[in-house]
């Protein structure tokens with residue numbers, strides 16, 4: 383059973399998401415024309431976004447997955463990041479594009495960018511579906527943003543609450559009980 387939550391509104395519907403993802407894919411294809419990409423999808427939240435985005439990217443690419451945990455089962459960050467599943471493919475000499483679901487404090491991405499840079503890739507850029515810019519604690523350069531949103535806990539389109547609700551087709555604002 384899904385935990386009971388109150389979904390206050392659908393913030394971004396499936397059609398708006400699809401349109402924006404296509405635009406992002408087109409922009410990324412232009413920016414990396416003639417290059418190939420190493421896509422680093424941050425599990426689990428970015429899996430749906432990544433699956434949709436890569437189908438709009440025209441340059442050659444490989445996809446890899448890393449799982450970083452910074453949230454428990456609630457809605458507040460622990461402030462600590464740990465790798466619970468590491469990448470598997472080599473990415474030295476590659477253009478790395480990190481695909482994230484949402485940037486909040488920036489702690490998760492700062493940790494990942496610093497770690498990936500140790501392997502000296504050609505470049506590292508970030509593409510996030512959502513950006514809660516007003517919540518940023520650590521500056522991290524975000525190159526591609528789907529939507530900038532206000533503070534508030536969102537679920538759907540891959541984003542969970544206690545591992546539930548990832549399958550909602552739109553991005554919804556919720557209140558925990």
Ligand code: 5GP
Nearest residue numbers: 484485486487488489490534535536541542
């Ligand atoms: P940061 O390290 O930037 O504070 O947190 C990033 C991670 O926190 C995201 O990858 C995501 O897992 C989680 N997160 C932040 N805000 C939300 C939110 O509104 N909803 C959900 N489901 N996860 C969030």
